[in-house]
Structure formats: C-alpha cells, structure tokens
Amino acid sequence: MRSLFVFFAILLAHSEARLQLSRQSYMKLPYQFTNGDPTNPRYGLFQNAAHKAAFHTVDKILYVASARSTEKYLHIIDMNNPASPSILMTHVFDNAVDGMITSVKACTDTIAVTLTAADPVAEGHIELFTPYNRADRVFTRVGRIAVGVHPKDMAATSDCTRLVVANEGPVAINPVSGTLSDPEGSVTIIVRNDQGFPVEINMGFQQLNDRVVDYITNGVRYVFRGDHGVGIVNTFSQDLEPESVTISNDDRFAFVSCQENNAVLKIDLFNQRIIELYALGAKNWTSYNLDASDQNDAANLRFHTVYSFYQPGKLAYGVVDGKGYLVSADTGKAKTLTTAQHGYAFSDNTRARVAYNDGELDITTMDPTLLSQIQDNQQLGRVHMSRVDGYNIFNRIGDVFLFGGRGISLWDSTTMAHVFDSGDDLERRASQFYPNTFNGDCSNGNQSPTQQVDERSDDMGPEPQALATGTVGTTPVLIVGSRNGLIYVFNMRGVSANFESVHREGSTNDIWNNLYANDAAGDQMISDIGFVGAGDSPSGTPFVYVIGQATGSLSVYNVVDMPDIF
Numbered sequence: 001m002r003s004l005f006v007f008f009a010i011l012l013a014h015s016e017a018r019l020q021l022s023r024q025s026y027m028k029l030p031y032q033f034t035n036g037d038p039t040n041p042r043y044g045l046f047q048n049a050a051h052k053a054a055f056h057t058v059d060k061i062l063y064v065a066s067a068r069s070t071e072k073y074l075h076i077i078d079m080n081n082p083a084s085p086s087i088l089m090t091h092v093f094d095n096a097v098d099g100m101i102t103s104v105k106a107c108t109d110t111i112a113v114t115l116t117a118a119d120p121v122a123e124g125h126i127e128l129f130t131p132y133n134r135a136d137r138v139f140t141r142v143g144r145i146a147v148g149v150h151p152k153d154m155a156a157t158s159d160c161t162r163l164v165v166a167n168e169g170p171v172a173i174n175p176v177s178g179t180l181s182d183p184e185g186s187v188t189i190i191v192r193n194d195q196g197f198p199v200e201i202n203m204g205f206q207q208l209n210d211r212v213v214d215y216i217t218n219g220v221r222y223v224f225r226g227d228h229g230v231g232i233v234n235t236f237s238q239d240l241e242p243e244s245v246t247i248s249n250d251d252r253f254a255f256v257s258c259q260e261n262n263a264v265l266k267i268d269l270f271n272q273r274i275i276e277l278y279a280l281g282a283k284n285w286t287s288y289n290l291d292a293s294d295q296n297d298a299a300n301l302r303f304h305t306v307y308s309f310y311q312p313g314k315l316a317y318g319v320v321d322g323k324g325y326l327v328s329a330d331t332g333k334a335k336t337l338t339t340a341q342h343g344y345a346f347s348d349n350t351r352a353r354v355a356y357n358d359g360e361l362d363i364t365t366m367d368p369t370l371l372s373q374i375q376d377n378q379q380l381g382r383v384h385m386s387r388v389d390g391y392n393i394f395n396r397i398g399d400v401f402l403f404g405g406r407g408i409s410l411w412d413s414t415t416m417a418h419v420f421d422s423g424d425d426l427e428r429r430a431s432q433f434y435p436n437t438f439n440g441d442c443s444n445g446n447q448s449p450t451q452q453v454d455e456r457s458d459d460m461g462p463e464p465q466a467l468a469t470g471t472v473g474t475t476p477v478l479i480v481g482s483r484n485g486l487i488y489v490f491n492m493r494g495v496s497a498n499f500e501s502v503h504r505e506g507s508t509n510d511i512w513n514n515l516y517a518n519d520a521a522g523d524q525m526i527s528d529i530g531f532v533g534a535g536d537s538p539s540g541t542p543f544v545y546v547i548g549q550a551t552g553s554l555s556v557y558n559v560v561d562m563p564d565i566f
Ligand SMILES: *[C@@H]1O[C@H](CO)[C@@H](O)[C@H](O)[C@H]1NC(C)=O
Pocket: 284, 285, 286, 287
C-alpha cells in the first residue's frame, strides 16, 4: 500500500499538470415567454437567446442578455452554486425605439446595458440599473443616456467611475431617405459624479480624416470609400467601425478595435483625447499552417505564402510580470454591402480562384506555386481574399491577403508593438483534439456537427471571438472561445500564451436539432466568456462562464490544475 502511494507520488511529480476545464453546469436560455408568461418559456436553436453576460462578484449573480429585437431579455441568474444556476428574474426591455441589447457590464453598485436603436442610423442608449435586489426581487432602472450610433461594446474602469462605449456606426439604409448611410463611428465616455452618470463625452473620429494618407500608408484599411461617380462619398471616419473596447488595468487608457479597418484606437481616459490610431499589420503565413479550403471534409493544414489581417473582434487586457498587454482575439471580418440591405452593392472580398479567373491577380510576378494553389479548390481556390489590398505598381494584386489572424495576439500597450502571435496553434490543436468537428459550423439544424466539419475553413478558420483573462493560483491565464465551440486555456508565463488544454462541449453523433433538444449541442458560436477568480467564486475554485449564441446557452466550467498522467 505504502509503495503504491510512493509510486503515485513519483508519477504525479514527474507528469505535467495542465489547466483544464471541468464542466459544472449547462443550461439553455429561453428566447421567449409564451404570452409573456414566465412559467411558459420557449427554447430554440439559432434564436439568439443568449449573447453577452456579466458577473456581479459580490451578489454572485450573472446577467445574461439576448440578441433579439423582438424579445430584449436580460436574464438575472443566481450563481451561488455554479453547478446549478437558476433564473431569478427576466428583465424585459420593451422600449420600441430600441433595437437590441449589445453588451452588459456589472459594477458593484450599477448594472449597465447598451441598446442599439431600432432605426439603424439613430443614436443608441445605455441604461443603468441598481443590481438585482434578492430580498425585494426588483431590478430598478436609474438612468437612460443616449450614446453614439449602434453601441457595440462597453468597458468600465475598475472603480466604475467611467463607462466607455464603442459605437460602431455601421452602413445601413437611412429609413427617411431610403439611401445608403454610413453613420460616424464614435466612442462615448460617461463619467460618474455624485448624481450618478450624467457627464458624457462623445468622441467622434473626424479629426483623423486630416491624416488619412498617413494611416493608409501605415496599413489602416479604408475599406468603403463610396462611389464618387454616383455621388456617394464615404469619409475615413465614417468607415472606421469600432467593435470592441477594453481598459488598461491602471484605468488610464481605453483601446478600441476597429475590426474591418485592422486598427486599434488608443484613448487617454483622463484627458479624453485620442492618442493614436494604430495599424495592426498583417500576419505572414509563410511559416505557419492553415486550412483554407472547405472542400476537404477534414483538417488539411498546409503552408501557403499568403498574408492575413488580424482584425480583432474582441480585446482584453492582461498583466504579465507586472506589465500590461493588450490581448486580441484575431477573428477577421470582411465587408460586403448589398443593394437590398445597404442601398449599394460593394464587396472587399472574393474567392481566390474567382480573383484569378477575373484577371485581378498579377500572374506575371506571383509565385507559380501560389498561383497553382489558387487554382486548386482543395487548397486556396475557395478562400475569401481581399480584392482591395495587395495591389502592386502594375495595378494588379501581387500579394494575397486573407481576413483574420486565426489566433490570438499580445500587443505592448505602450508602443502597440506586436509582441506575440499564437501562429497556427488554434487550428493545429483543433485538428489534434477534435478532428471530427475541425473548423466546423453550426448553421444547419438538420445536419450533424461532423457533417458540418471544415465548413469555415475558407472563411476565417477557427474564428476566436471571446476572451477572458485571469489568474489561477499564481498563473496568469487566458481563456479563448472560438465560433465553433472550442474553449482554449493558455497560461501567460513570459510574454506569450502557452497552450494548456482545449475543451469542446456537446456530442457529435446526431443532427443539431436533436442535440439541442437533448441539451447536447454544447457552446456553439461562443460570443462571450468571463473568468471568475477563486476569491470571487462561491466554491473557492476559479470558474469560467461561456455563452453560446447559436445554442442560446450558458456553460460553467471550473478551471482546475489536473495532473496529465494518461
Ligand atoms: C514572409 O516570410 C517569408 C519567410 O520568412 C519571407 O521570405 C517574406 O519576405 C516575408 N514577407 C514579408 C512581406 O515580409
């Protein structure tokens, strides 16, 4: 007995411990209550029942918002036992001028929710509430403040004295004129004083138009410039589309990702001014693997001499060895406007083989190997590439640029230098641990996850779109969620993100509709992740909550240090 114990002790000492996720609970959220009756919930796949969430650390309550224009729900969920969360109340936003909820933040004494306007070119709003009162079972609104057009994301300083809202201002049809309109992107800073949050600073980007040539030279994408022949002029500041915002841990700076533009704005929160707009540059895939074809029905990682834009869909802030870094989920985003939806047809992307067939590529200067891969649908033929970037002096495309970095990056938050890139780690780990669902989609309820394998490879591959940073013991960690339901755990020892584990929730052996009905569809189209440290966790064990937008689901996982003995 004793020798057996010693044997195990030696085994443990010699094997690596890994940070892994241990499932605590899984719940689907209702997207509708029949006739408004809370005892009559309706559930459904692809109903956007859940999108964003925020955890109130003192009250142990999770606020989960839907992304629906008809039922704008904020579910107030008891997390005293993360192994069995339950809905305490659902707050319904019923102001007809509002579009949908886009983000939620929980401060000690305030819950903030951003709402777009139903009118796509009108100002959105932020609503402020006192946190849910368990004793009285009330959730009381204390304020409603106009922000910019289409608020998309929000961040709060650590003391919650400032809220920063990124207003996307995307292209839409102006309902009055019936023509294309690209509202100005902007950032709203709301400053608290004794009366609440009345002081508001709206920061437009028009001042950046004077330096547009510099920005383009540095690599900022000015994607849709209008069509001057038909009188559509779209300025640089209109084309800047803020997507995600995060704040440095010293509360001095806000960072705003302009996703399509492949750029990050750094804002001084004390002096309320734009410090700079930084181009993020392009990733050189020459020494990394990727799968750029949706026609292999499996992982097919190859080398291609192509480039891609980082285009973060989500930013976070992390501290490693006392120094702050901006962390980005390099999702990718192409821009396509249609006459029906936007009043004008425009696309910044095309499949590589189509670009070749249309004579857009410089076949005299391009590498012959690359050209043959572009003509092969098993390789680069199907991939979506930019048709507005990569032009050479002969006015032909000489370099192939794809959308999205298919990974995560660390940026020095002082200089914005790119200090770490996860390379092809996300796709390689996915192909190794979950080959059956590699780069898969969740879009067809009558197909199974394995039938939808590889369908996103020609788009943006793993598409990381949710991030959370935290600490387990003394180890700084980064949790990354991908569109197709993988949750990666990295440690951030040194200025890098080192792979610990990857988890996929749910089954694969039935069609999505059946998996959903049986609570076995997992976390599909992960749209938000939060990390709750040991000190704030009711059980004393750090956990993450994961929101799946396609599955309208909330999952909770403990983050545990498990010996990797098998
Ligand atoms: C991309 O990397 C390859 C291999 O290191 C190199 O030859 C090439 O010059 C790089 N491209 C650019 C634009 O730096």
